[in-house]
Amino acid sequence: MKNNYKIIAEDVLALAGVKINGDNPWDIRVSNDGFYRKAITEGELGIGESYMDSWWDAEKIDEFICQVLKAQLDEKIRRKLSILLKLLSVRLFNLQTKRRAFIVGEKHYDLGNDLFQNMLDKRMAYSCGYWKNAQNLDEAQEKKLELICRKINLKPGMRILDIGCGWSAFGKYAVEKYDVKVEGITVSKEQVEMGRELCKGLPVDIRLMDYRDLNEKYDRIVSVGMFEHVGYKNYKTFFEIADKCLNDEGLLLLHTIGTNISEDTLDLWSEKYIFPNGMLPSVAQIGKAIENHFVMEDWHSFGQDYDKTLMAWYQNFDKNWEKIKDKYSERFYRMWKYFLLSSAGSFRSRRRSQVWQIVLSKKGIPGGYNSVR
Numbered sequence: 001m002k003n004n005y006k007i008i009a010e011d012v013l014a015l016a017g018v019k020i021n022g023d024n025p026w027d028i029r030v031s032n033d034g035f036y037r038k039a040i041t042e043g044e045l046g047i048g049e050s051y052m053d054s055w056w057d058a059e060k061i062d063e064f065i066c067q068v069l070k071a072q073l074d075e076k077i078r079r080k081l082s083i084l085l086k087l088l089s090v091r092l093f094n095l096q097t098k099r100r101a102f103i104v105g106e107k108h109y110d111l112g113n114d115l116f117q118n119m120l121d122k123r124m125a126y127s128c129g130y131w132k133n134a135q136n137l138d139e140a141q142e143k144k145l146e147l148i149c150r151k152i153n154l155k156p157g158m159r160i161l162d163i164g165c166g167w168s169a170f171g172k173y174a175v176e177k178y179d180v181k182v183e184g185i186t187v188s189k190e191q192v193e194m195g196r197e198l199c200k201g202l203p204v205d206i207r208l209m210d211y212r213d214l215n216e217k218y219d220r221i222v223s224v225g226m227f228e229h230v231g232y233k234n235y236k237t238f239f240e241i242a243d244k245c246l247n248d249e250g251l252l253l254l255h256t257i258g259t260n261i262s263e264d265t266l267d268l269w270s271e272k273y274i275f276p277n278g279m280l281p282s283v284a285q286i287g288k289a290i291e292n293h294f295v296m297e298d299w300h301s302f303g304q305d306y307d308k309t310l311m312a313w314y315q316n317f318d319k320n321w322e323k324i325k326d327k328y329s330e331r332f333y334r335m336w337k338y339f340l341l342s343s344a345g346s347f348r349s350r351r352r353s354q355v356w357q358i359v360l361s362k363k364g365i366p367g368g369y370n371s372v373r
Contacts, residue, residue, distance in 0.1 A: 005036035016071035018064065026063035030056045048269035052334045061338060065345030069352055098212050102187045103276045104229050109188035112327060118320035119313050125169040127225030127255060128306040128355045137312040145173040148222060150372045151359050152251045154178040158219040161245060163211050164226020168195040171204040185209045211238065214245050221246050227256035231279050232264055235289035243293040252294065252360040258282060259352055274339050294360035297369035303347050303354035310344035
């Protein structure tokens with residue numbers, strides 16, 4: 001008798017134009033029939049885990065995910081009780097408390113600087129590049145850093161705060177090009193160590209700390225690729241802290257992945273294997289959180305550029321795997337490959353994931369803000 005879960009999987013995938021063992025690059029090849037039950041009952045968690053376990057594959061994972069999301073198949077899966085209970089716990093509890101702030105640093109950003117050096121651009125920027133007039137990853141990341149500096153109108157001598165500074169790609173660029181002073185914070189010990197080495201001799205101070213411990217004044221604040229770790233229960237707190245730390249005439253630039261629908265849940269595969277406690281904000285959630293604190297001066301959306309960025313990261317990772325594979329397992333390779341390619345597919349679909357750069361002022365800029373693109 002034919003596997004009932006396989007019948008369901010075939011019917012659901014057909015809605016996205018995906019065939020099992022078909023000829024298209026987005027069709028999947030299934031090598032373990034356990035995939036069907038796991039995918040149907042566990043959704044994104046089951047699909048991701050079964051890929052890590054080599055139960056299925058596809059010529060182009062990114063295209064498979066893009067097809068699935070465009071067809072909204074994620075809304076057609078009834079998850080089993082244990083999955084629903086996990087999602088319920090996210091609504092009931094604050095998973096991004098100060099006590100839990102360093103979990104993502106330990107589980108993700110501390111995986112090893114060698115991993116990221118063999119994946120990222122020469123400046124070690126771990127967020128979406130800006131591909132307007134860029135020919136490669138290095139150029140796209142430099143154009144992104146320049147874009148940020150111009151959007152916040154940097155002037156020599158300014159004191160800048162970088163919340164979630166990573167290896168301080170922004171800080172190093174800003175002090176070299178604009179003669180400012182930058183103080184960055186991160187929850188990753190590995191980033192602090194390498195960032196300090198990269199910025200040696202420059203007025204860049206990198207600290208291991210949570211944003212809720214900030215209590216100094218700055219002329220400008222930037223946060224690039226960190227807001228995704230704040231959590232919807234803490235959005236208001238984040239902007240209260242930023243308001244407190246920003247001088248009255250200052251500007252705040254927030255660069256974040258966003259989502260089209262206000263959610264209070266997690267992507268369970270990503271939460272378990274990639275970004276513990278990660279959560280994407282919506283336009284409405286950000287808008288509500290900045291009330292009584294900031295004036296929204298500019299909102300720039302360029303999520304399609306993350307597709308290009310992620311594909312470039314994957315190409316670097318795959319090309320350089322031989323250099324680092326002794327430190328990681330083959331299952332890690334499949335996990336990281338799935339992370340990069342499925343993320344690219346998500347941005348390509350334009351349905352769920354977006355990238356925003358938002359410029360905020362405290363009292364409104366006299367005469368208005370000149371948008372920079």
